[in-house]
Amino acid sequence: MRLLPLAPGRPGWGSPRHLPSCSPTLLLLLVLGGCLRVSGVAAGTRRPNVVLLLTDDQDEVLGGMTPLKKTRALIGEMGMTFSSAYVPSALCCPSRASILTGKYPHNHHVVNNTLEGNCSSKSWQKIQEPNTFPAILRSMCGYQTFFAGKYLNEYGAPDAGGLEHVPLGWSYWYALEKNSKYYNYTLSINGKARKHGENYSVDYLTDVLANVSLDFLNYKSNFEPFFMMIATPAPHSPWTAAPQYQKAFQSIFAPRNKNFNIHGTNKHWLIRQAKTPMTNSSIQFLDNAFRKRWQTLLSVDDLVEKLIKRLEFTGELNNTYIFYTSDNGYHTGQFSLPIDKRQLYEFDIKVPLLVRGPGIKPNQTSKMLVANIDLGPTILDIAGYDLNKTQMDGMSLLPILRGASNLTWRSDVLVEYQGEGRNVTDPTCPSLSPGVSQCFPDCICEDAYNNTYACVRTMSALWNLQYCEFDDQEVFVEVYNLTADPDQITNIAKNIDPELLGKMNYRLMMLQSCSGPTCRTPGVFDPGYRFDPRLMFSNHGSVRTRRFSKHLL
Numbered sequence: 001m002r003l004l005p006l007a008p009g010r011p012g013w014g015s016p017r018h019l020p021s022c023s024p025t026l027l028l029l030l031v032l033g034g035c036l037r038v039s040g041v042a043a044g045t046r047r048p049n050v051v052l053l054l055t056d057d058q059d060e061v062l063g064g065m066t067p068l069k070k071t072r073a074l075i076g077e078m079g080m081t082f083s084s085a086y087v088p089s090a091l092c093c094p095s096r097a098s099i100l101t102g103k104y105p106h107n108h109h110v111v112n113n114t115l116e117g118n119c120s121s122k123s124w125q126k127i128q129e130p131n132t133f134p135a136i137l138r139s140m141c142g143y144q145t146f147f148a149g150k151y152l153n154e155y156g157a158p159d160a161g162g163l164e165h166v167p168l169g170w171s172y173w174y175a176l177e178k179n180s181k182y183y184n185y186t187l188s189i190n191g192k193a194r195k196h197g198e199n200y201s202v203d204y205l206t207d208v209l210a211n212v213s214l215d216f217l218n219y220k221s222n223f224e225p226f227f228m229m230i231a232t233p234a235p236h237s238p239w240t241a242a243p244q245y246q247k248a249f250q251s252i253f254a255p256r257n258k259n260f261n262i263h264g265t266n267k268h269w270l271i272r273q274a275k276t277p278m279t280n281s282s283i284q285f286l287d288n289a290f291r292k293r294w295q296t297l298l299s300v301d302d303l304v305e306k307l308i309k310r311l312e313f314t315g316e317l318n319n320t321y322i323f324y325t326s327d328n329g330y331h332t333g334q335f336s337l338p339i340d341k342r343q344l345y346e347f348d349i350k351v352p353l354l355v356r357g358p359g360i361k362p363n364q365t366s367k368m369l370v371a372n373i374d375l376g377p378t379i380l381d382i383a384g385y386d387l388n389k390t391q392m393d394g395m396s397l398l399p400i401l402r403g404a405s406n407l408t409w410r411s412d413v414l415v416e417y418q419g420e421g422r423n424v425t426d427p428t429c430p431s432l433s434p435g436v437s438q439c440f441p442d443c444i445c446e447d448a449y450n451n452t453y454a455c456v457r458t459m460s461a462l463w464n465l466q467y468c469e470f471d472d473q474e475v476f477v478e479v480y481n482l483t484a485d486p487d488q489i490t491n492i493a494k495n496i497d498p499e500l501l502g503k504m505n506y507r508l509m510m511l512q513s514c515s516g517p518t519c520r521t522p523g524v525f526d527p528g529y530r531f532d533p534r535l536m537f538s539n540h541g542s543v544r545t546r547r548f549s550k551h552l553l
Contacts (some may be wrong), residue, residue, distance in 0.1 A: 006137065018268045032176075035385050047382075048383075049226050049321070050227045051311075051320060051322045052326045052375065055232050055235065055297070055371075056092065056326070057236045059348075060327060062257075062290075062332065062347055063330075064293075064314070064330070068300065068304070069295045070296055071324060074311070075306065075308075075324050075352040075355070076324075078118075078356040080361075080366055080400075080401055082353040082368065085352065085371070085414065086350055087328050087349055087415070088105060088348045089105050089328075090348040090417060091113060091328060093113045093117070096532065097110035098373050099372045099373075100131060101132055101133075102374065102375070102377050102391045102393060102417065105416050109123075111418040113117075119153050120152040121154070122159075124152075129168050129169075131390075132169060133375075133379055135169030137380070140385060141225075141384065144172070144227070145169055145170050145171045145172070146227065146228045146229070147215075147228075148173040148175075148212050148213055149174075149176055150175075150232075151175045151176065156177035157543040163175075163430070164192075170205065170354065170522065180237075181233060182205050182234075182238070183205070184198055200243055204242055206232050206234055206299040207302075207303075213303075227379065230303070232300050234293075234299060235292075235293035235294070239293055239296055240292075241292060241299070242296075242298070245459070248293050248295050251291070252291050254286050255332075259487040261283070263335070266335070266478075266490070268470055270436075270447070278333065278338070279442065282444075285338065286339050289339050290332045308322070320357060321355065321357030322356050323353070323354070324353070324354040325351055331345070338440055342446060344455050345488050346482070346486070349415050351372070357382075359402045369412070374397050375394070378394075378398055378401075393436070393515065393519040395409075410520060411458055412457060412507065414456060414511040415456075416454040417451070419448050420447050420451075421446055421448045423449055435448045452471040454469055454512055458504075458524060464482040464483040465482065466480045467505070467507075467508060478491045479504070485496065485525065500524075
């Protein structure tokens with residue numbers, strides 16, 4: 001099936017076919033947008049293409065990349081693997097919004113997976129979508145832009161324009177209605193709905209995304225560079241594997257690491273409410289989920305292989321950057337929480353990030369602290385866009401990818417989350433505190449309205465720390481030394497040096513109010529860091545604490 005560009009007059013119109021490479025209009029846009037020349041690209045050479053592969057709920061800590069042998073070989077071994085890549089929020093919609101905007105959640109205002117939480121809402125469409133990096137690539141840099149897969153969890157909602165809405169800046173649009181599925185779903189194809197059934201050969205979503213992506217490479221313009229974003233459903237629930245992979249990994253179980261099936265002592269109340277030890281049925285359930293997640297990723301591995309082979313066949317592979325990452329991590333039994341994300345710990349906030357492309361040496365691993373807010377600035381930098389013209393919070397990874405020496409880099413990133421739930425008691429679990437959500441039949445809950453927190457994740461030459469504050473009646477604090485305690489078992493908030501605790505508290509407040517360049521100021525352990533203890537106190541002499549908004553993080 002041939003995927004056609006958007007028609008004139010539709011939102012997001014602007015296929016490169018309608019703007020020939022020699023047109024004065026396009027030339028003016030490129031000059032004004034600062035995309036006329038790319039650092040490191042010779043005159044007369046077409047600007048690099050970019051492919052962003054985004055999976056759904058794929059962890060890094062629990063071995064989420066293990067099934068993807070071809071992906072690791074074709075991207076990781078041919079380029080760079082980042083061992084310290086984080087998301088600013090461990091939930092699908094806020095994290096995806098951060099990828100698209102290059103902003104922390106408190107700046108793009110997407111706080112959860114609901115329309116009320118600004119997930120694909122009319123407000124998001126009006127304020128944020130025109131300033132996403134794909135919109136800039138299309139309007140200012142003349143890129144062909146292609147999207148296929150899951151966009152945002154509430155995309156296609158009737159109250160927010162339905163499937164007819166095509167976000168500004170996309171030349172080709174092939175988006176899933178709402179959340180991840182593998183069969184029996186509806187796609188928006190350039191604003192027109194198309195339903196799919198349950199016939200594997202024509203409906204299995206990961207394969208459909210692979211096929212339409214190859215179709216784009218066949219029919220795109222050869223005169224302008226392209227950007228592709230392919231967002232797979234895997235390994236998100238319902239974990240439906242392709243038929244040929246449904247018996248894979250039968251001897252695999254969820255990792256029994258040190259924080260598996262133990263009580264979350266000295267942690268936030270939501271973690272403490274989990275029952276330890278877990279029941280045998282709960283463990284069997286999460287083991288089966290873990291296995292099925294890996295099975296679904298085998299089709300993603302096939303997609304990556306097909307895509308790279310096609311780029312190689314067309315002669316475009318050597319001029320194409322390929323990014324592979326996930327929107328958040330996942331847990332299966334850690335601290336006796338069965339399965340989900342949302343929590344502040346490494347297993348939920350750390351993700352895979354692999355990159356290959358022009359100027360990137362093979363078989364490299366970078367320990368630099370990076371976040372998905374860096375993807376937009378990096379891709380715009382690749383396109384030659386002046387990043388000073390954006391309001392993005394992230395940093396370009398291009399100097400790291402190209403092996404820059406004596407590079408000054410950040411030492412901390414912000415993680416923030418606003419809990420879901422209402423301040424009422426669940427009638428099926430009356431013994432639990434009000435406001436719980438995402439509960440299992442045995443009344444173990446993965447979220448609550450006051451599971452609202454913010455963290456500073458710090459990595460420097462001498463320190464590997466995480467400092468977190470909760471917005472609840474306890475004003476609960478969690479601090480971890482990940483050098484001594486990589487599984488985050490021991491909360492050292494009551495034992496850490498009070499001066500250091502004060503500095504981390506102050507740094508958290510600064511990051512929670514940052515925007516653009518102020519999100520990139522020196523961290524606590526950087527040489528240029530400045531700390532004024534007087535700012536830690538209010539006019540009444542009490543310790544100043546971070547304030548959370550119920551509407552905007």
